[in-house]
Amino acid sequence: MKYFMIAILTWASLLSHAEGEHFASVGPITALGQLESSHNLNMRPHLRPFDIRRWQTKAGTSVMFVRADDVPMLDMRVVFNAGAARDADQPGLAYTLSNMMFQGTEKQTAAEIAATFERMGAQFSSSSARDMALVELRTLTDPQYMDAVLQEFTLAATQPKFREEDFQRVRNQELVGLKQMLQSPGAQATKLFWSTLYAHSPYATLPQGDLPSLQQMKPADIEAFFRRYYNAHNAILVMVGAIDEAKARSISETFTASLPEGVAAPALPDQLPLAKAENVHLEFPSEQTHILMGGLGIRRDNPDYYALSVGNEILGGGGFSSWLTREIRVKRGYSYSVASYFIPMQATGPWMISMQTRNDQTQAALQVTHDVIDAFLKEGPTAAELQETKDQVVGGYPLSLASNYSILGNLAAMGFYHLPADFLEHYPDAIEAVTLAQVKDAMKRHVRQDTWVTVTVGLTTAKHDTPPQP
Amino acid sequence: MKYFMIAILTWASLLSHAEGEHFASVGPITALGQLESSHNLNMRPHLRPFDIRRWQTKAGTSVMFVRADDVPMLDMRVVFNAGAARDADQPGLAYTLSNMMFQGTEKQTAAEIAATFERMGAQFSSSSARDMALVELRTLTDPQYMDAVLQEFTLAATQPKFREEDFQRVRNQELVGLKQMLQSPGAQATKLFWSTLYAHSPYATLPQGDLPSLQQMKPADIEAFFRRYYNAHNAILVMVGAIDEAKARSISETFTASLPEGVAAPALPDQLPLAKAENVHLEFPSEQTHILMGGLGIRRDNPDYYALSVGNEILGGGGFSSWLTREIRVKRGYSYSVASYFIPMQATGPWMISMQTRNDQTQAALQVTHDVIDAFLKEGPTAAELQETKDQVVGGYPLSLASNYSILGNLAAMGFYHLPADFLEHYPDAIEAVTLAQVKDAMKRHVRQDTWVTVTVGLTTAKHDTPPQP
Structure with missing residues (x-):
């Protein structure tokens, strides 16, 4: 492809x-239930124990x-x-x-x-x-x-x-x-x-x-x-x-x-949050303005990892039903795709949102995004949304370990980021255990719009804020 | 990678x-001579007969x-x-x-x-x-x-x-x-x-x-x-x-x-050469101007295929020693890469040159390109260049058939473009047989600058033609 x-x-x-x-990765992660093709091969993914x-x-x-x-x-x-x-x-x-x-x-x-x-x-x-x-x-x-x-x-x-x-x-x-x-x-x-x-x-x-x-x-x-x-x-x-x-x-x-013995690389210095929000605009003669906005997220070993994963998924994760997609794409057609994501790393990685929109809709799209985040941090997801997302994540989990290659990737991440030995077995339970209160609390602590960077690359147009269409 | x-x-x-x-594909194609790693595997590429x-x-x-x-x-x-x-x-x-x-x-x-x-x-x-x-x-x-x-x-x-x-x-x-x-x-x-x-x-x-x-x-x-x-x-x-x-x-x-029986797709209508050269410029705020220039080349079944392959390789093919690379990149530093290529297809595909250059060097780069082609069509390559290129092509040929996957690709092209049954075995001989006169003649007939399209995408600058540097 x-x-x-x-x-x-x-x-x-x-x-x-x-x-x-x-x-x-791209595409829906769905449950293994319907998978019938290899029934004669005894090749069911072995889920646990690893x-x-x-x-x-x-x-x-x-x-x-x-x-x-x-x-x-x-x-x-x-x-x-x-x-x-x-x-x-x-x-x-x-x-x-x-x-x-x-x-x-x-x-x-x-x-x-x-x-x-x-x-x-x-x-x-x-x-x-x-x-x-x-x-x-x-x-x-x-x-x-x-x-x-x-x-x-x-x-x-x-x-x-x-x-x-x-x-x-x-x-x-x-x-x-x-x-x-x-x-x-x-x-x-x-x-x-x-x-x-x-x-x-x-x-x-x-x-x-x-x-x-x-x-x-x-x-x-x-x-x-x-x-x-x-x-x-x-x-x-x-x-x-x-x-x-x-x-x-x-x-x-x-x-x-065959490798030199050498020494391990030293720990990376970490980054402090910015003192205040910063907007950076690059005038660029494109029809679409590219928007990247966000701030510091977490290191890979942060215990908030599970709550943030679930919270991010609901707010702006892959699905068409995320809050951001609903407001930005479905209701208003501002962008073909809008997504939020964590990149947890050795040092604190970013939490960010990316989208592209018509130049004259840039300000409106930024405003809607902040409004959605404000609403999310205030109200949080519904219990039904939380359960649906957890079901989806847990239900799709076996498929994410269905091949040797995907297991390899998980082992490598576990080793590199020093995750606990039972990480793979524990993962579905850890997701399942996430509560509404934890999601709201973790998102509130880590999604700090007051220290965000907002980058826009595109043409500045007269700011006629397109009124939201119902 | x-x-x-x-x-x-x-x-x-x-x-x-x-x-x-x-x-x-990218990179040098070189001979198999030094390949020693799999001597114990009896996995030498079988060259002929296929x-x-x-x-x-x-x-x-x-x-x-x-x-x-x-x-x-x-x-x-x-x-x-x-x-x-x-x-x-x-x-x-x-x-x-x-x-x-x-x-x-x-x-x-x-x-x-x-x-x-x-x-x-x-x-x-x-x-x-x-x-x-x-x-x-x-x-x-x-x-x-x-x-x-x-x-x-x-x-x-x-x-x-x-x-x-x-x-x-x-x-x-x-x-x-x-x-x-x-x-x-x-x-x-x-x-x-x-x-x-x-x-x-x-x-x-x-x-x-x-x-x-x-x-x-x-x-x-x-x-x-x-x-x-x-x-x-x-x-x-x-x-x-x-x-x-x-x-x-x-x-x-x-x-x-399992496929529907269906019918074969009809032959594609062919394209006539343009009546005259056309220059198309798109004003684009990039530091580099992208240049694509060329005209109609050949269909895949054209008998000039071998002579043109060799001629194109010398004029602007992959190597650092091509005429275009020498004049455009090495001598004048106009572009990091300049290449000419045929795309022979079912209908007549293009023969074209691509490069990117600093906006203020665009006219100079175009001029040098035409000069190089004029010289090539007039003088043609030297006998030594011809032999060197043929040696390189023929010498590298076994490696291009060294894997099942590459053989697969060749079979598919043979089938799709109706190439003769002995194409693979015949190829090195056909290349070896190409003469200086054939290269010059074939290039002269097919590289017709008077019907070319020249596309430039970049910023127009004051045309101070940079003088060629020795």
Whole structure:
């Protein structure tokens, strides 16, 4: 599917990838009840208990492993605490390194690496976001393939070669991509929102970097960042698949032994809320004004996580029946989509609302949004709304763990954000336990419009506030 | 890798996916010589002869199959002659149908379909471009999985349910995506280029459609388009994998028996060259001006294909040493990337050049481009350049067929564009046989600057033609 995937962060994506920006999921999450197709395969998703095995390799890497024998495949993910938050004064560095992964080893080019994996029926990828950098592998577990694939993967991921010519090509693509991206009002709004809300803290910049920084970057910088952050003490390794624990242990030892031992990245400095609300407008000749508004939310380990998840879902989550969608889209047609979301991270991530609207409706849309939030914080959802949302979240939960890959994502988030060992089993109960009072209280404490950043990118028009249509 | 992939169309992508727009590949294609990693796996790409089995199913679908036992997987692609060129007066219809595929069946939702395949270790996708619409499957060949997967895939791909709510969601995403896309100068340039060059012919519109058309679209339109074009006589089915021919035949019979019999789509009307060159400028407040220039190229079955491939590669193909890159990027720094490419299709596709440059360098960049082309058409490449390019193309050819998936893509293109049965084996010889005279002659006949469309999207600045720097 190649249509533009819109970042509607549902509870499922918040759960599996707390670093939500790049990992948003789309679409309704519904119950497994009707699922009849694989009745003859005995492949029902195993819900609980999750038998998560944990250990630490000799090199010092934390490992989580779930055995899943249904399909003869292994999924493996290595998470490094090496996202854009580590860029320091070189915005785009983590991102560029991630793009340089699997571009070459001493003996192979990028095309050869890709062809090698493809011929062995294996897939690999690298990616990064503000908090994390990932390398991933999916392989058949038949030893005829797996052992060679793992050898290749270990080599390619731990002994990469950052050749000048590959660097030039990758950087060139990034520059073109960044220039094109920055010509869109949406990207400008994103850039302004994060830079205003986070000032000089590590989340202030675009993970994709900026032009001067990319232009000055050298392969030696990539090399240094790799040596500093892609190490055994700064990594978490997760595996889900049809191997036994002994094999999983052996794989984890081999892989992490190839990494430099290194040291874990230090904790990120946190960001204080702004002293007062700030409005930032960028005059941009687009038909639609892009709006991003919001403030600091929570860190991933905040105990308000469940109440906020439910509250956010009702206020502006994925469904068509959210308060914001009802008022902004359905009743007034201001925007095709409006969504609110948390991005809980290592340091305090944002809680924000995004929409686009016709330039002349910008002020009206902002006003309605504030009114909806005011009403929500005052009245809160109804008991029926609360129950419906909890049912939907809990009912859809099994499907969010229906595949090895989704379990892998959850394990990685659990490991990276230090969630409790029973997080997966506990999740539905924790959601079910959320009360109306908790939702109202948590939302009131965390949704603080008086310290918000409101970014508008579009054309200023005469402010004729369109009257709300019933 | 999630950086923006730039559409540098190399010969390899032209070869495997003649409908190049959406299928561009990136990066150097190099020889297999150094590939040492899988020496113990007996997985060398089998180059020749390709034992392509062909048959027609009872339902009337042409099938191509290559047995590849190296990995216990099967790749399958169904190509429908149902791309955006069939949109008629509803731009975006083929695209929307493609996005609606795998969104549901009578009994399953999109999320359930996705979870079902994932749990069985299978992958599916749908996509579309101007000429083609594809549905694809990769499955393990162990009958324990494959039979159930094929049953699911056949059901999901041939009996889709286009529910109103899914349609609303998909269309909504498309609208948001289209609006965002059209705010970028690059997309505006693309839209203007195709609409100007193709006037009222089937390639005139954006495959993504336009806002009014999307807004008026109904699930019934999707349903009608599906019934009309996703049928056995309008499809080609290709398979590569570890099954025997009997199994392949049985799979093809089962799948195509589930399709309506239908009729093949009629040939597309062709487009005449413009009477004279046309310049189209869109004033757009971007720092960079996006330039697309070019005219009609060739249909996929044109015998000049080989000479033009080589000629285009030298003039403006992927490498850093192309004439255009040398003059535009290396010598003058006008653009981070400049590329020329053919998009040979069912009807005559374009030959075009794309670049972005600082607004005040636009005229200079256009002038240099014309000068380079003039020089190329007059002098042609040197014998050394020709040989080097042919060596590079022929040397890299094995790698472009190194995986089952790439073979699949080539088979699909062969079937769809009616290429000769020995196309794959013949390709390196055909490239090797291209002479200097043929390159010059073919380029001269097909690269006709006097009937070109030149689209510039950016800010007009005082025309101080930057003098070329040595």
